[in-house]
Every structure is written in structure tokens, then in C-alpha cells.
Amino acid sequence: MVTESVKVGVIGVGFGSVVQIPGFQSEGVEILAVAARREERAQEAAERFGIPSFFTDYRKMLEVPEIEAVSVVSPVPLHKEMAIASLEAGKHVLCEKPFAVNQRDAHEMLEASQRNKHLTAMIGHEFRWAPQRAFAKDLLDQGYIGKLHFVNTSLLIGRQRPATPPLLEPQADLGRRGGFLWGLGSHYIDAMRHWFGDIVSVTGKMASHFPERTDPTTGNVRNSEVDDSFSFIFEFANGGWGTMMASSAAPAGQGAVIEIFGNEGSLSTPQALPGVNPPQNGVVYGGKSGDAVRQEIPMPDHFHPFDDDRDARLLPFRLMVREFVRGIRGGTSPAPNFYDGYKCQQVLDAVVESSQTGRRVEIPLDSQ
Numbered sequence: 572m573v574t575e576s577v578k579v580g581v582i583g584v585g586f587g588s589v590v591q592i593p594g595f596q597s598e599g600v601e602i603l604a605v606a607a608r609r610e611e612r613a614q615e616a617a618e619r620f621g622i623p624s625f626f627t628d629y630r631k632m633l634e635v636p637e638i639e640a641v642s643v644v645s646p647v648p649l650h651k652e653m654a655i656a657s658l659e660a661g662k663h664v665l666c667e668k669p670f671a672v673n674q675r676d677a678h679e680m681l682e683a684s685q686r687n688k689h690l691t692a693m694i695g696h697e698f699r700w701a702p703q704r705a706f707a708k709d710l711l712d713q714g715y716i717g718k719l720h721f722v723n724t725s726l727l728i729g730r731q732r733p734a735t736p737p738l739l740e741p742q743a744d745l746g747r748r749g750g751f752l753w754g755l756g757s758h759y760i761d762a763m764r765h766w767f768g769d770i771v772s773v774t775g776k777m778a779s780h781f782p783e784r785t786d787p788t789t790g791n792v793r794n795s796e797v798d799d800s801f802s803f804i805f806e807f808a809n810g811g812w813g814t815m816m817a818s819s820a821a822p823a824g825q826g827a828v829i830e831i832f833g834n835e836g837s838l839s840t841p842q843a844l845p846g847v848n849p850p851q852n853g854v855v856y857g858g859k860s861g862d863a864v865r866q867e868i869p870m871p872d873h874f875h876p877f878d879d880d881r882d883a884r885l886l887p888f889r890l891m892v893r894e895f896v897r898g899i900r901g902g903t904s905p906a907p908n909f910y911d912g913y914k915c916q917q918v919l920d921a922v923v924e925s926s927q928t929g930r931r932v933e934i935p936l937d938s939q
Contacts, residue, residue, distance in 0.1 A: 581606070600892060673748065716833030726818070751798050752801045771933060774804045779796060801922060
């Protein structure tokens with residue numbers, strides 16, 4: 572039974588405090604509790620946002636009967652345990668991306684959501700609601716480009732190399748399963764699936780050009796396998812193909828752009844530096860066959876219903892929260908749901924496998 576104001580518990584106070592808690596509260600969702608491993612961080616977040624309770628053990632939070640839904644914003648290796656435990660406790664779940672460490676874990680999470688079909692289970696690919704990407708999706712659905720030929724995605728950014736190597740990432744022990752591909756590539760893969768359907772093959776390469784990292788505990792410098800660059804070619808089940816090239820080790824890189832080409836036209840969604848995410852005021856350029864250049868296509872107002880200047884990610888996140896609440900009230904799991912998380916995870920794993928073996932990796936199609 573869903574009350575008028577959905578009541579949520581949040582696990583994690585990093586991204587959780589920057590985007591999720593403010594976003595939930597702005598949409599009228601009541602945050603009843605927050606959980607974090609370090610008590611001082613959990614308490615600070617609770618006090619800052621007026622949250623009644625805080626925990627250092629998320630399992631204790633799951634015992635609170637008034638909490639209807641849980642947002643999992645913990646490090647990736649903890650997603651499976653926490654998402655499944657939340658579902659088994661009868662809570663709706665919004666799990667932050669990247670979904671899991673590998674597709675085996677992702678499939679277990681999917682199975683847990685299928686066992687609890689009455690519960691809403693979504694994954695935090697909020698950029699489906701970024702005005703630029705939502706408008707591009709609408710234009711594609713209208714047939715603006717005709718039949719897809721290919722899509723090119725480029726994300727090239729880089730900062731001046733510091734004298735002291737940056738701190739070792741929490742996901743460093745995941746090797747090639749926690750770097751730039753997992754963090755940013757997962758969002759772009761979700762966009763490709765959302766726009767064009769399932770990806771059925773991948774040929775890829777991953778690299779770590781600046782592997783040196785400083786251990787925050789010892790202060791020693793050691794190498795990490797976490798990728799800072801990746802590239803892959805992919806094919807869609809429905810026809811068409813694409814390329815994706817990304818690096819955070821590209822000095823003076825020009826940022827991000829997705830270019831889509833079909834038999835009747837093309838679209839592009841550029842993103843200006845310094846951001847790596849689609850901006851609130853992003854624009855879409857298009858051109859038809861025979862046009863000399865692409866021109867900006869005026870965006871209907873409903874794709875940009877409001878501004879939220881606290882963080883560019885808040886606008887799409889708040890729109891996703893509305894879908895999450897709609898799912899809870901309707902007994903459904905709107906996309907992007909745990910099935911979408913699993914299918915994205917298959918592509919991530921395929922890139923890793925292809926990079927390790929040098930071979931093309933096929934991804935089987937299945938029914939939801």
C-alpha cells in the first residue's frame with residue numbers, strides 16, 4: 572500500500588547527498604532514513620537534510636516498516652547484496668548505475684526483481700530524461716534520420732597530469748571492471764539501447780594510460796588496472812552499427828558528442844566541456860540528406876519542464892523519480908528497470924572480454 576508521499580531510505584551519502592536526496596525531496600518524496608558505513612557521514616547527511624533516522628548497518632534500516640522504497644547508492648560491489656536484500660524485505664528499489672560488477676551478479680539481481688514483480692525495481696540511468704537525449708529519442712521515433720546506418724560516440728576529456736598521482740579509486744580491486752567504461756560508458760551504452768535496441772556484438776579495447784595511483788591508507792604509489800580509456804565497435808539486432816571512443820586521459824580533449832547517421836538524415840548531441848554529462852540546456856542539431864550542414868532543431872518546452880541550478884544531474888534525476896513513483900503506485904517497473912541494467916551489463920562484460928581476447932564477442936538475444 573503506497574501512501575500519498577512515498578517514503579524512502581537511501582543507502583550511501585556520496586552521490587546520494589549531492590543528487591538523490593535533494594532530488595527525492597524536491598519531488599515530494601519523504602526520506603525517512605539514510606545509511607552509510609561511517610557514522611559521522613550518515614549523521615551529517617541526516618542533519619543537513621532533516622532526515623529523522625540514520626544507520627551504519629543498512630539491514631537495520633530495512634527493518635523500518637514505514638520505509639516503502641530504498642535507493643542503493645553504494646559502491647558497485649555492494650549493489651547486488653543491497654538491492655536483493657531490499658527486494659526480499661519488501662521494498663521497492665532504485666539502484667544506482669553501474670548496475671553490478673559482472674553479468675552474473677546482474678542476472679541474480681534481475682531474478683530477484685522477477686521473484687518480486689509486485690515491487691518496482693529501476694536502475695539510475697537518469698540521462699534518459701536529460702532534455703537533449705529525450706528530444707533526440709523523440710526525433711528518432713518520428714523517423715527523422717530514416718533507417719539507421721551508424722552512430723559515432725566520442726567522449727574525450729583530460730586534465731593536466733598532477734605531480735602527485737591521484738588517490739586510488741575505491742573500485743581499484745575490480746581491475747578492468749570499475750573505471751571509465753563502468754562509470755561513464757554505462758550511461759552511453761544505455762542511451763544506445765534506449766534509442767536503437769539491443770546490441771548483439773562487440774569488438775573492443777581498454778587501456779590505462781596513467782595507471783599510477785596513491786594509496787590513501789599508506790601514501791604509497793602503486794599501479795591500478797582501472798581503465799581510463801576504451802573503444803569498441805558494436806552492432807544492433809535491428810540493423811546498423813556504431814563506434815564508441817572515450818578517454819579521461821586525453822589532454823585538451825573536446826568533450827562529448829553523439830552523432831547519428833541514417834539514410835534520410837543525421838542528428839548530433841554535443842556536450843560542452845567541462846562536463847561529461849548532458850547539460851540541462853543541451854541542444855540537438857539535425858540535417859536532412861542534401862543539407863550542407865546540420866542546424867539546431869528547436870526543442871519543445873516539455874522536454875525541459877524546469878531548471879534546477881544546484882546540479883545539472885538534478886533535472887533528469889527528478890524526472891526519473893516521477894517515473895519511479897508512478898511505478899510504485901501502478902505496480903510496475905518502468906524502464907530503465909533491472910532488465911535494462913542486466914542487458915547493459917552484458918555489453919560491459921563483452922567489451923572486457925573482447926579487450927582481453929582480441930576477439931569479437933557476441934551477445935545473445937533473450938526475451939524479457
